[in-house]
Every structure is written in structure tokens, then in C-alpha cells.
Amino acid sequence: MRMSEIFAPTLREVPAEAEIASHKLMLRAALMRKTMAGVYTYLPLGWRSIRKVEQIVREEMDRQGGQELFMPALQNPEPWQRTGRYDDYGSEMFKFKDRGGREVCLGPTHEENITTHVADEVRSYRQLPKLLYQIQTKFRDEIRPRYGVMRGREFIMKDLYSFDADQQGLDVSFERMYEAYCRAFTRMGLDFLVVEADSGAIGGKVSKEYMAIAGIGEADIVVCEKCGYGANVERAEITARPEASACECPPMSKVETPDVRTIEQLERFLSVPAGRMIKTLVYLADGEPVVALLRGDRELNELKLRNAVAAREVSLADEETILRVTGAPVGFAGPVGIKCPKVIADFEIPAIMCGVSGANEKDVHYKDLCYGRDFGPFELADLRNAVEGDLCPDCSNPLVAKKGIEVGHLFKLGAKYSVPLGCTYLDDKGESHPMVMGCYGIGITRCVAAVIEQHSDEKGIIWPMSVAPYQCTVVVVNTTDERQLEAGEALYAELMAAGVEALIDDRDERPGVKFNDADLIGIPIRVTVGPKGLDKGCVELKMRRDAQARLVPVEDAAEEIKAIVDAEMDRLEPCKR
Numbered sequence: 001m002r003m004s005e006i007f008a009p010t011l012r013e014v015p016a017e018a019e020i021a022s023h024k025l026m027l028r029a030a031l032m033r034k035t036m037a038g039v040y041t042y043l044p045l046g047w048r049s050i051r052k053v054e055q056i057v058r059e060e061m062d063r064q065g066g067q068e069l070f071m072p073a074l075q076n077p078e079p080w081q082r083t084g085r086y087d088d089y090g091s092e093m094f095k096f097k098d099r100g101g102r103e104v105c106l107g108p109t110h111e112e113n114i115t116t117h118v119a120d121e122v123r124s125y126r127q128l129p130k131l132l133y134q135i136q137t138k139f140r141d142e143i144r145p146r147y148g149v150m151r152g153r154e155f156i157m158k159d160l161y162s163f164d165a166d167q168q169g170l171d172v173s174f175e176r177m178y179e180a181y182c183r184a185f186t187r188m189g190l191d192f193l194v195v196e197a198d199s200g201a202i203g204g205k206v207s208k209e210y211m212a213i214a215g216i217g218e219a220d221i222v223v224c225e226k227c228g229y230g231a232n233v234e235r236a237e238i239t240a241r242p243e244a245s246a247c248e249c250p251p252m253s254k255v256e257t258p259d260v261r262t263i264e265q266l267e268r269f270l271s272v273p274a275g276r277m278i279k280t281l282v283y284l285a286d287g288e289p290v291v292a293l294l295r296g297d298r299e300l301n302e303l304k305l306r307n308a309v310a311a312r313e314v315s316l317a318d319e320e321t322i323l324r325v326t327g328a329p330v331g332f333a334g335p336v337g338i339k340c341p342k343v344i345a346d347f348e349i350p351a352i353m354c355g356v357s358g359a360n361e362k363d364v365h366y367k368d369l370c371y372g373r374d375f376g377p378f379e380l381a382d383l384r385n386a387v388e389g390d391l392c393p394d395c396s397n398p399l400v401a402k403k404g405i406e407v408g409h410l411f412k413l414g415a416k417y418s419v420p421l422g423c424t425y426l427d428d429k430g431e432s433h434p435m436v437m438g439c440y441g442i443g444i445t446r447c448v449a450a451v452i453e454q455h456s457d458e459k460g461i462i463w464p465m466s467v468a469p470y471q472c473t474v475v476v477v478n479t480t481d482e483r484q485l486e487a488g489e490a491l492y493a494e495l496m497a498a499g500v501e502a503l504i505d506d507r508d509e510r511p512g513v514k515f516n517d518a519d520l521i522g523i524p525i526r527v528t529v530g531p532k533g534l535d536k537g538c539v540e541l542k543m544r545r546d547a548q549a550r551l552v553p554v555e556d557a558a559e560e561i562k563a564i565v566d567a568e569m570d571r572l573e574p575c576k577r
């Protein structure tokens with residue numbers, strides 16, 4: 001492709017709407033343009049990279065026995081109503097009426113669609129397993145689309161659905177996808193981690209997330225650098241129970257705290273660190289009040305609370321319930337004398353010495369509180385999100401906090417969809433059973449953004465060879481010089497003949513403009529054809545990731561570039577690592 005002809009309107013200025021590197025660069029390097037909030041047109045350079053990511057994913061799905069098909073974006077609401085998700089999805093699902101007044105929706109995912117077909121067509125255990133996938137556009141009406149394609153309203157996803165006869169079959173399918181995902185992300189050049197996405201408390205490890213490590217990730221994760229354990233901070237199990245030492249505090253006493261309600265206000269007012277405060281939260285668990293106690297500097301994890309009280313649903317209590325349970329307005333709740341049949345304290349609460357909490361009285365707090373002496377004992381549980389320094393649940397090594405971009409997700413669904421949608425098979429005795437399902441997603445467009453987050457610098461993108469829109473760019477320094485233009489054109493033709501995906505910058509532009517665009521677009525290999533090199537019978541060869549260029553004889557250049565391309569592709573091939 002010629003830079004004089006390509007539709008690649010690069011931008012010198014950083015667009016105001018973009019906050020993160022990948023979003024800025026996808027706009028500046030002319031990979032895409034916004035059409036409205038969270039919706040993008042992919043331009044030729046961006047589309048080439050997206051297609052390469054798709055192809056890697058496709059090859060890895062096929063390698064594991066996946067069969068590609070293509071489902072409609074436009075969805076029939078009927079199966080969604082049968083699984084109960086038509087309402088559950090709420091306003092995140094695009095819904096509208098067709099000209100006949102019938103409701104239609106746009107698919108945010110395709111469990112209902114695929115399960116309906118398998119229910120209709122697959123009858124016998126002999127036809128199982130089936131691994132069916134598509135690479136397709138998905139729609140989610142995000143409240144706040146941001147970060148470019150990272151959180152868009154329309155995006156491209158690969159979704160695979162596995163149908164097995166039993167749990168063992170599902171385990172095999174899950175394992176295959178685990179392998180496929182590791183291979184696919186490795187081939188894209190992503191530095192990733194696999195984390196547990198469900199807490200151990202709710203029935204085993206049924207879900208895994210693939211996180212691309214990045215400074216701006218939306219997901220907070222903790223990882224163990226010793227044994228490789230990793231989890232979302234919400235999902236990480238905290239098993240350590242800090243030892244409580246004997247209480248040596250003065251007797252507890254009340255302090256007047258007019259209008260001091262938040263942890264931050266209290267920290268300033270009493271000069272006590274948040275870690276010594278007892279945050280007292282009133283929740284409703286399936287409609288019944290529950291009080292949760294945790295350290296002032298910790299975040300309550302609602303899923304863990306839900307598990308601890310075995311409730312289907314928990315939500316923060318309304319002001320009226322808080323007044324009834326604590327006898328005080330919001331902001332002054334505390335564990336001393338609280339009138340609630342169910343109080344649960346986080347594992348860290350007994351270790352707080354000379355603690356501070358609300359006194360269940362307006363404008364009053366207690367100080368010098370000790371667990372066991374002044375309040376409690378209560379039922380203890382793990383109620384909080386993990387933080388850096390918490391101990392690894394597998395090997396007790398301190399965990400490190402990181403940020404990640406979720407690029408893939410594996411989920412064991414079991415019979416969640418096959419039962420309501422009647423997706424059953426007959427076993428060898430003629431008995432009917434629901435199929436056991438799994439679903440497995442990869443955010444294709446999000447992968448491209450994650451690659452850029454991990455492979456870029458202040459000048460632009462530094463594409464890994466496997467997903468670069470082009471592999472090599474030939475920059476002719478001065479196209480009005482016949483000798484340079486001829487040498488550049490000859491090399492370009494040779495590269496194309498050798499099967500190298502090449503660009504040639506044959507524009508009548510200043511060299512600085514060409515070099516800036518080359519760095520911004522980030523093609524892995526740059527060859528400069530200019531007077532200095534040609535005087536020695538050479539061209540200048542530079543990898544985008546390196547600072548230094550080197551001279552290569554003109555007649556060897558194409559062969560050498562081809563060898564670099566092959567070596568780089570091999571480097572990203574998991575089998576050869």
C-alpha cells in the first residue's frame with residue numbers, strides 16, 4: 001500500500017475526548033474515528049489489525065475443535081424472556097419495536113440464540129460435545145462509554161458456547177478453551193494473567209478471566225509473584241486472620257462529634273487513622289437488616305457479605321431502617337449496643353485496639369473500643385476486598401496489586417440456560433438430561449486496545465509483528481530524487497514478491513512528517529531510503545522498538561527483512577517458545 005493513496009488521516013493533536021494511551025493512539029494513528037458515544041468506524045489500518053486478531057482467535061478456536069457460525073445481531077426476545085434475562089439485563093440491552101409493533105432487541109451476548117438452535121437440532125449423546133462460536137458485533141447500552149473501544153456500546157467479540165453431556169465433558173471443553181486463550185493472547189504479544197473470577201465460597205472455580213496487565217486497566221487485581229495466583233480484588237479470598245493482642249486501652253468513652261459523619265471527617269477531627277475505625281454498615285439481606293463491621297480503610301464486598309449471610313440479595317439499608325437499627329441518623333452507627341439480630345464482623349475487627357466508631361447517637365462517637373471487652377463477640381467472616389499486602393490464599397506470600405484489562409472470560413454455565421430453553425439430549429439408555437454448557441468470550445476490539453496499551457511510547461504504537469497492520473514500511477526520504485524513488489520502489493516490489501506486507505511512503509512530504517507518521521502508526525520494521533545510505537549502496541533498517549538503525553546493502557535488504565518478519569512471528573508462537 002502506498003502512503004500517497006492510503007486512507008489514513010493521522011492526527012498531530014491529541015483529541016480532547018481521549019483519556020488513555022490506546023484511545024489517543026487509535027484516533028491519532030488513524031485506526032478509527034468516533035461516530036457517536038461509544039461507537040466507532042474502523043479505518044483501513046485499524047481494520048487490518050482487528051482482522052489479524054480475529055484470525056489468531058479463529059485459528060485457536062478451530063485448533064480445539066470449535067466450529068464457526070454466525071448469528072444475527074437482531075434478536076428475538078422470546079428465548080430471553082424464557083431465561084428471565086430480558087428484564088434482568090435492564091437498560092443495558094438495546095430494545096425497540098419493529099414496524100409491526102413487535103419487540104426486538106440487539107444481542108449483548110448469544111446464549112439464548114445458540115441454545116435454542118442446539119435444543120432444536122441435537123438429540124443424542126452421540127452428537128456431543130459441540131463447540132460453536134462466532135466473531136460478531138455486540139451491543140451494550142453502557143451508561144458511560146469511555147476509554148475508546150475499551151468500554152464501547154458496539155464492539156466485536158468472539159463468543160464460543162460448549163455443549164456437553166456432563167460435568168466431566170464440560171471440564172474438558174473448559175480446559176481446551178483455557179489452552180486456546182493462552183495461545184491466542186501469547187500470539188498477539190499480550191502480557192496477561194489468568195485470574196479467578198469467582199470467590200471460592202460459592203461452589204468452586206467456575207470462572208476465569210484473562211487480564212492484560214496495564215497501567216490504566218479498569219479491573220483491580222492482586223497477584224502472587226511466588227505461585228502465580230491471581231484474582232480480582234473483589235474475588236480474592238482473604239484467609240489470614242490477624243491476631244488480636246490483649247486490650248490495654250483506657251475504658252471506652254464518648255466524644256462529641258458534631259456533624260462528623262464520614263471516615264475522612266473523623267480522621268481529621270479525632271486524629272485517628274482510618275485503620276483504627278470500625279465502619280458499621282447496615283444492609284438489607286433479602287429484606288432483613290444485617291450489620292457488617294469492617295476497618296475504616298477497607299471496602300465492603302457485597303458478594304462476600306451475601307455469601308456470609310446466605311442471602312440471595314443484599315443492598316444498603318434505607319435511612320428508616322438505619323434509624324430503627326441504630327437509633328441514630330446515618331453516619332453515627334457503631335457496634336456498641338446495636339439492636340440488630342444479625343451482626344457480622346470482618347476478620348480484622350478483633351485486632352483493632354482502641355478503636356473508634358459511632359455511638360448510635362446523633363453527633364456522638366465512641367473511642368478506645370476493644371472487641372470482646374466493649375462489643376461482640378460477633379460472627380466473623382471475610383467481608384472485604386483484597387488489597388496489596390494481603391496474603392496469598394494458596395501460599396501465604398504477600399500479594400501485589402496490579403491493574404488489568406479484561407480481554408477474555410471463561411465461564412462454566414452448567415444447566416443455567418439448557419433447562420429453561422429445553423436443551424436436552426438422550427443418553428445411551430434413552431433417558432433425557434439437560435446439556436451442560438460453558439461460554440467463552442474474547443473482546444476482539446478490546447484486545448487491539450490492550451496490545452496498544454502494552455506496546456507504545458510517547459511517539460506512537462509499537463506493534464507486535466503478529467497484529468501489525470503492515471509488517472514493514474519503506475520511507476523514501478525525498479521522492480523528487482530519482483535515485484531514491486527508484487531504489488525505494490524496487491525494494492517495495494521485492495518485499496511484496498517475498499510475501500512481506502509492506503507500505504511505501506512515496507508522499508512528497510518533508511522527511512520529518514514521514515518519520516513522525518511511521519513512528520505514530522508503529523509498523524515494526526522501517527527502511528529508510530535516503531542519500532546517505534545510497535552513497536554506500538545501502539538502506540537504513542530500523543526496528544520501531546529500537547533506537548538505533550543499521551545499514552544494510554540494498555541487494556540484501558528484502559531477504560533480511562523477510563527473515564526478521566519470520567523470526568518475529570516465531571517469537572510470538574507459543575509452541576516455539
Ligand SMILES: [Zn+2]
Pocket residue numbers: 224225226227228229392393394395396397
Ligand atoms: Zn501464592
